Amino acid sequence: MDGEDGEDGEDGGDSGPTYADQAQAAWERAVENPLPEDEDLRQEAYVEMEEAVRDDAVLTPLYHGFTELFWYDYVDVPLTGALGKHWQQLNTTTVEGDDTLNLINSTFDELDPIMSTDTASSIVITQIYENLTEFPNGVPEVENQLLEEYEVSEDGTTWTFTLKEDIQFHGGGTVTAQDVKYSWRRTVESANSERATFTLNQPTGLGIDVEMDDEGDPEPDSLAVEVIDDQTLEIQLVGPNPDVLSIIAYSSFAVIPEGYVDDIEGYDGEVSHDEFSTDVANGTGPFELDEFNVDEDVSVVRNDDYWGETASVEAVxxxxxxxxxxxxxxxxxxxxxxFEMPTFAYEADAIDAEEDDRGRQVGTYGPAGDLEEEVNYLGVSEISTFYFGFNASNTERAARQAVAYVMNKEQIVQEVFAGRGTPAYSFLPPAIWPTGQDGYESFLEDYPYGLGESDSQGAQTVLEEAGFTSDSPTEMTLTTYESEVFQTAAELIRDLLSGTGLDLSLETSQFSTLQSRGEDGELQMYSLGWIWSWPAVPYGMFQLEPLNTNTSVMPEETNGFYLDWHTNLEEEAE
Structure with missing residues (x-):
């Protein structure tokens, strides 16, 4: 386990680069080589980061989200992919004997694409609005939607988009490049936008160039989006970005008619923003907004003039x-x-499913419990990771490794989460592993802490080598947010560590308090999760760049995980 990163090296001694150094160098290599021909180099760099994270144990993944959907036999609905059902347009879903598809959703209070930060609103927005690109049914393979074709400059910073012709908005009028420019301007200029960083930042967004005023706000109409003609626009990026097509599929980049809302300079608006949030909508999707009663219900009706496949049902x-x-x-x-099934009603033995070519479990469920008939079943490992993070400046590496040794992730997922998760051995989910499924399998073969077992002897050995025993233990506190299942998982890990030389104390915290303490560098070990908004590796990995985990300047200058991993960089320690 010590490899190149011995105890002296971790403190900036002469034993060679630390794991943090390896991760930082790999990140910089990936960022500095963004062109398409550099893809193999980038992918290898991201794997090197994963290896450094694993071996230094600054973050121990627990599970990848696993979503299960159930539907009655009278419904025919396409299978969703790893990105989730909120990416799925429902125009190809049929309901035998009915012209309405009835579903359940969680509460939300806006339908403006630039305000959407939750899956509940995205589920509805996806039916009404469309983007230049899409991930059909949430399968992580990007395709054109309103986009006909694109070109990229040799240096990767200029992207030219050509739109499909004769696509109509619900309220009339044809989609043009001016509409796209206006819609994307709203993401950075509107006071209502929640997603300016997705437009302006790299690598967590597009990185479109913009002029800022003295207060750090974008100058009106300075976003580097140029309309070439009615069907063509060009964007200028601050640097090359190979993930542009994936990012513009996100809901905040949905296209609405130019000047429709009154919230950016130069436009009076056809409707007020209050109206646009809940009362009216004007997109190009297969359904049009019918009625939205906040906290009660939402309905959309078929767009009979839809440019694609007209919906089979009249309403959702x-x-x-x-x-x-x-x-x-x-x-x-x-x-x-x-529908989805609550854990109290769930019986894993009632599933009869097989894995398809995308790794999804497809089959049937039931009858079981109160469900008196057999229904269709889909289980999908999603692009999300729930993990235990460690502040490297507040914890011993041996203690972090000991936690990794004793964690039987299969046991925790089965006993604590009722099997409704996929045990995680890497931060990046298998669905977006940089070197593909074979590369992921190779990574698993080298996993040092044991797969599917709790290795208390390994934990005890690594602690003894660091000078800690059951008689003279090191101490660490695990902070979980107020979640019963994570508290139960924490108790299980604490018990597994008993007698190894690590005394683990437990505490709970409100979610917002945990975040504040993390940003202040006050945590030792903590539980959190990350859900990908689009399937781009750097959108998650940027949080593991050691220099970006510096909590002393967070959140103003850094926005990584609460790891303070930068303290292990040789140049930082000298």
Missing amino acids: NWEIIEDDQAAWTYSLEQNADR
Whole structure:
């Protein structure tokens, strides 16, 4: 386990580069080589970062999110992919004997694409609005949507987009490049936008160039988006970005008619922003907004003039139900045609499924419990990771490794999360592993802490080598947010560490308090998760760049995980 990163090296001694040095060098190599021909180099660099994270144990993944969907046999709905159902347009779904698709959703209070930060609103927005690109049914393979073709300059900083012709908005009028420019201007100029960073920053967004005023706000109409003609626009980036097509599929880049809303300079607007948030919508999607009653229900109706495949159903209705028992009762009564199942009603033995060519579990569920009939079943490992992070400046590496040794992730997922997760051995989910499935399997073969088992002897050995025993232990505190399942997982890990030379104390915290303490560098070990908004490796890995984990300047200058891994860089320690 010590490899090139011995105890002296970790403190900036003469034993060679630390794991943090290796991760920092790999990140810089990936960022400095962004062109398409450099893809293999970037992918290898990201794997090197994963190896450094693993071997230094500054972050121990627990599980990747696993979503299960159930639907009655009278419904025919395409299977969703690893990005989730909120990417799925429902125009190809059919309901035998009914012209309405009935579903359940969580609460949300806006339908403006630049305000959407949750899957609940995205589920509806995807039916109404469209982007230049898309991930059909949430499968992580980008395709053109409103885009006909594109060109990229040799240096990778200028992208030219040509739009499909004769695509109509719900309210009339044809989609033009001016509409795209206006829509993307709103992401950075509107006071209502929640996603300016997705437009302006790299590598966590596009990185479109813009002029800033003295207060750090974008100058009106300075975003580097140029309309060439009605069907063509060009964007200028601050640096090459190989993930442009994936990023512009995100809902904040959806296209609305130029000047439709009154929230950026130069436009009076056809509607006020308050109206646009909940009362009216004007997109190009297969459905049009019918009615939105916040905290009650949402309905959309078929767009009969849709440019693509016209919807089979006349309408889709979502009932807003937050209570698990109420949602389950609603589903059992067949008021919801496709639904999720609360853990209290879930019986893993009732699943009869096989893995398809995308790694999804596809089959049937039931009858079981209160569900008196067999229904269709889909289980998908999603592009998300829930993990335990460690502040490297507040913890011993041996203690971090000991936690990794004792964690039987299969046991935790089965006993604590009722099997509703995929045990994680890397931060990056397998669906977006940089070197593909074979590369991921190779990474697993080299996993040093043991797969599917709790290795208390390994934990005890690594602690003894660092001078810690059951009689003279090191101490560490694990902070979890107020989640019953994560608290239970923490208790299990604490018990597995008993007698190894590491005394683990547990505490809980409100989510916002945990975040504040993390940014202040006050945590030792903590639980959090990361969900990818699009399947681009750097969108997650930027948080593991050691220099970006410096909590002393967070969040103003850094926005990584709360690791303070930069303290292990040789140049920082000298």
